[in-house]
Amino acid sequence: MYKYAPRGFVFSKLKLDLDLEFININDCFFYYEQDLDFRIKKSRDGQFILLIGTFLDIRNTTSSIDKSMDALFESLKSNKMHEELDFYSGRYVIIYYEEGKIKALSDATSMKSIYYNDNFNIVSSHFSYFKKIDESITLSALEKYRLTKCKRGYKYGYPGFYTPYKGYRILPPNFEINITDKNIQRFFPREGLLQDLDVNEIVADIYLYMSNQIKSLINMNKKLYSSLTAGVDSRYTLTVTKDFEEIQHFTYFYDGNKIHLSDVNWSKIISKILKLNYFVLDVDGEFNYSSVDYKNYSLNLRNNSVYGTHAHRISFAYSQKFGSNSVLIRSNLYEIGRQFFSDRLKNINFDRNSAIDLAKTFTYLYDKNLLGSILVQDVFLEYSKTLVNNAIYNYDPIDLFYWEHRMGIWHSLVVSETDPAAETIVLCNARKILNLFLSVTPEDRQGAVLFKHAIQQYLPELKNLPINKILDDVYDSFDVVLKISEDYIDVSIYEAEDSDDHEYAFYVYLNNKKIDTKWYSKANSLRYKMTQPGVYAVRGFIKKQDNVIVAKTSNAARYLGSIKNLDINELNSSNLVEGRNDIRTSNYIFNTFYKKGTSSKLTVLLNGAVGDRKKVILPVFQRYSWASEIEDHVLNINDPTLELDKNLRLGWYLGSKKFPLLPEIREVILQVAKSLNISIGDIVIYGSSGGGFAALNIAAYMGNNIKSVAINPQIQIKDYIATSTVNLFYEVSGFEYSDYHTSIIDVIRSKENDFKGLIYQNEKDVHHYTKHFTPLLEALNIGTNNFIHSNIKYIIFNDPRGHVGESKNMFSELIATVRRQ
Numbered sequence: 001m002y003k004y005a006p007r008g009f010v011f012s013k014l015k016l017d018l019d020l021e022f023i024n025i026n027d028c029f030f031y032y033e034q035d036l037d038f039r040i041k042k043s044r045d046g047q048f049i050l051l052i053g054t055f056l057d058i059r060n061t062t063s064s065i066d067k068s069m070d071a072l073f074e075s076l077k078s079n080k081m082h083e084e085l086d087f088y089s090g091r092y093v094i095i096y097y098e099e100g101k102i103k104a105l106s107d108a109t110s111m112k113s114i115y116y117n118d119n120f121n122i123v124s125s126h127f128s129y130f131k132k133i134d135e136s137i138t139l140s141a142l143e144k145y146r147l148t149k150c151k152r153g154y155k156y157g158y159p160g161f162y163t164p165y166k167g168y169r170i171l172p173p174n175f176e177i178n179i180t181d182k183n184i185q186r187f188f189p190r191e192g193l194l195q196d197l198d199v200n201e202i203v204a205d206i207y208l209y210m211s212n213q214i215k216s217l218i219n220m221n222k223k224l225y226s227s228l229t230a231g232v233d234s235r236y237t238l239t240v241t242k243d244f245e246e247i248q249h250f251t252y253f254y255d256g257n258k259i260h261l262s263d264v265n266w267s268k269i270i271s272k273i274l275k276l277n278y279f280v281l282d283v284d285g286e287f288n289y290s291s292v293d294y295k296n297y298s299l300n301l302r303n304n305s306v307y308g309t310h311a312h313r314i315s316f317a318y319s320q321k322f323g324s325n326s327v328l329i330r331s332n333l334y335e336i337g338r339q340f341f342s343d344r345l346k347n348i349n350f351d352r353n354s355a356i357d358l359a360k361t362f363t364y365l366y367d368k369n370l371l372g373s374i375l376v377q378d379v380f381l382e383y384s385k386t387l388v389n390n391a392i393y394n395y396d397p398i399d400l401f402y403w404e405h406r407m408g409i410w411h412s413l414v415v416s417e418t419d420p421a422a423e424t425i426v427l428c429n430a431r432k433i434l435n436l437f438l439s440v441t442p443e444d445r446q447g448a449v450l451f452k453h454a455i456q457q458y459l460p461e462l463k464n465l466p467i468n469k470i471l472d473d474v475y476d477s478f479d480v481v482l483k484i485s486e487d488y489i490d491v492s493i494y495e496a497e498d499s500d501d502h503e504y505a506f507y508v509y510l511n512n513k514k515i516d517t518k519w520y521s522k523a524n525s526l527r528y529k530m531t532q533p534g535v536y537a538v539r540g541f542i543k544k545q546d547n548v549i550v551a552k553t554s555n556a557a558r559y560l561g562s563i564k565n566l567d568i569n570e571l572n573s574s575n576l577v578e579g580r581n582d583i584r585t586s587n588y589i590f591n592t593f594y595k596k597g598t599s600s601k602l603t604v605l606l607n608g609a610v611g612d613r614k615k616v617i618l619p620v621f622q623r624y625s626w627a628s629e630i631e632d633h634v635l636n637i638n639d640p641t642l643e644l645d646k647n648l649r650l651g652w653y654l655g656s657k658k659f660p661l662l663p664e665i666r667e668v669i670l671q672v673a674k675s676l677n678i679s680i681g682d683i684v685i686y687g688s689s690g691g692g693f694a695a696l697n698i699a700a701y702m703g704n705n706i707k708s709v710a711i712n713p714q715i716q717i718k719d720y721i722a723t724s725t726v727n728l729f730y731e732v733s734g735f736e737y738s739d740y741h742t743s744i745i746d747v748i749r750s751k752e753n754d755f756k757g758l759i760y761q762n763e764k765d766v767h768h769y770t771k772h773f774t775p776l777l778e779a780l781n782i783g784t785n786n787f788i789h790s791n792i793k794y795i796i797f798n799d800p801r802g803h804v805g806e807s808k809n810m811f812s813e814l815i816a817t818v819r820r821q
Helices: 065-077 081-085 128-133 141-150 199-219 232-241 258-274 292-305 312-321 332-337 355-366 374-387 397-417 431-439 442-446 449-458 624-629 640-644 662-675 690-702 723-733 744-751 766-780 808-819
Strands: 009-012 021-025 028-032 038-042 048-057 088-098 101-106 115-117 122-124 168-170 175-178 183-186 223-227 247-253 278-282 326-330 423-426 478-485 488-495 503-510 513-521 525-529 534-543 549-553 557-559 563-567 579-584 589-595 602-606 633-637 683-688 706-711 755-762 792-797
Touching: 021 038, 038 065, 048 065, 048 199, 048 423, 065 081, 065 088, 081 088, 088 199, 088 423, 115 128, 122 128, 128 292, 141 374, 199 223, 199 232, 199 431, 199 449, 199 723, 223 232, 232 247, 232 326, 232 332, 232 449, 247 258, 258 278, 258 478, 258 488, 292 312, 292 397, 312 397, 332 397, 332 423, 332 431, 332 449, 355 374, 355 397, 374 397, 442 449, 478 534, 478 549, 478 557, 488 503, 488 534, 579 662, 589 624, 589 640, 589 662, 602 624, 602 662, 602 690, 624 633, 624 808, 633 662, 640 723, 662 683, 662 690, 683 690, 683 808, 690 706, 690 744, 690 755, 706 808, 744 766, 755 766, 755 808, 766 792, 792 808
Parallel strands: 223 247, 223 326, 247 278, 326 423, 563 579, 602 633, 602 683, 683 706, 706 755, 755 792
Antiparallel strands: 009 028, 009 122, 021 028, 038 048, 048 088, 088 101, 101 175, 115 122, 115 168, 175 183, 478 488, 488 525, 503 513, 503 534, 534 549, 534 557, 579 589, 589 633
């Protein structure tokens, strides 16, 4: 339990008269509540790190707090602590000693607050501690202005990191305070922001970073609750939380609020589809707010935890519903990843390099009714001076204002209200993740494309459910979900509320043509055996008691047909069938999809990264529907490397160091070509991104004038933007960074004129253009008189969408182009 404030602390240069436990650290005093988690690590020379709160390494789930402290301490000694902290989420404060100075900083969005005073060498987690220390506290000029002239509440915290009390402030995110001299210094950003990244490249990394946090919390034996609504941010959190049965999802509502009730109705449907552990929290109906218990609870909140009122009733409801050792997973911070202020700034001209212009703009965004207040503008001017003169590199000051003020101040106050009930976590609260949010194009950020892409990838069951739509009649809302299991489709109709009076019917479609009907019955599910390859979908119908009928069509799913199993040594033209062929070699089974052609040429199609392995069913055959665009025989090959680990999304067709894939895929391609009487010079190997890397690599390995096309390829695996995928690949494959076939630069240098390659590169794919394509040009002197590989050609195109593939029309043109080389 806590005495004053939940999980609270005070760190002071002087001994204080506080009725709390304390320890001495370097002649300072650290006071703490009994329910506070903290760790301290020291060295003999006086250097120390004091870690306070919940600290989660987003890179893995095996690192204990002690191991994280060791890594943090080592980074401090090497002057790289701030870089290391980019990879930690949670809700924490760090106080550390370095070069004679004691400094304090908070997590990425200051969810765990740091209060300080201009006159004291003290920092604390709650302002209420200062009320017990300082008997001369008076109202600040900002608070007096609010009470006398403004006569309205300040929205989203007090302007410019101030509080209602004179001399007392709250430390914003990305700043640290020197407790000795009370100097405030920005420590982030430290370098420029990667820009215009493609959402496809970073969605998987973010998913892994967020998933690791939940696994760590489960390992800590925390009771986990996750708030669920109809909004995009909540659904983004759900992409991860839905995988953990340990999490209780819930939706609260009160005051008969229409939006809250709509949240409840949508969430009921979602919870049924995903089979979530779910409950509804009726804030008004379940609890008595005229009781002495609630009045004491609210009074204690105001006296010890917060100096405002946001939603005390919800906090009380949480405290009654949740047990001890609970963690509440919220979703508010995702707004940082969207251009939340973009519409409000459309017709406003201001200089982003002018501190005065920024201060006026911040005042307008904070509350346009305060534009006439010089006092408020001066407060924001103090902050805006930290954003100019290249202090934030290429970051947008408006983005940092939303991050550091709206979320760094207002959100931390909101979170503090629920502290008596539970610790609060937001899964994106790490600078590494927030940086990735800000790195996609402005258009994608404004449209929440990253979030929606993740939702589509990790929640395909919810494809038909709208986001942020008010649901008035719950009985008119339902969803039809289709899944493929071997040769069957399984279809279910989910409703927000069950009804024994409803009957259900189904139309089955193949390639958009109705092929079967199941008439009305009480069964709200259907199992249907597929007999032909193609795209299947089902339209579901509900007949209600009043004979009103509503209908909706399911998601579509593609069926590739039955499988022919072949041994590589038995493969010939008579037993190679159109459709699925699984070809067995010495160490691998190559899942393939073959389309018979009319020419004497063969095109081999390779995959790039696949989607979430929890959702994607292998094998995958990307672009196989494009085979009809060319006359060639076409062979799609799934990458067996993915079988090395259930989470691996990309293997670059390399297999493992123990069993290299290149010799065996070479054998498969040559044997298929031989069975079709196709010469090696008439083979084109084609792929995009990771598949483009593989196309170049395999062609170089096979030699003999074989041809390849690579769309926006990786060039060196170690530079792939999805670092979690890179690390997992090297871990499970046994390869090392220095191994020959993990770098196309090394491969091409050794092959010279032995194969032909065509690279089709989008210059708007910033990461691949700058980190892969350009280094290849420079390393091989491509485009100069010293170009050492005359058979590598490239075409640069311009597509503002970034890391996207070619069009279907360009597919056949590129194959024709490389055949002419």
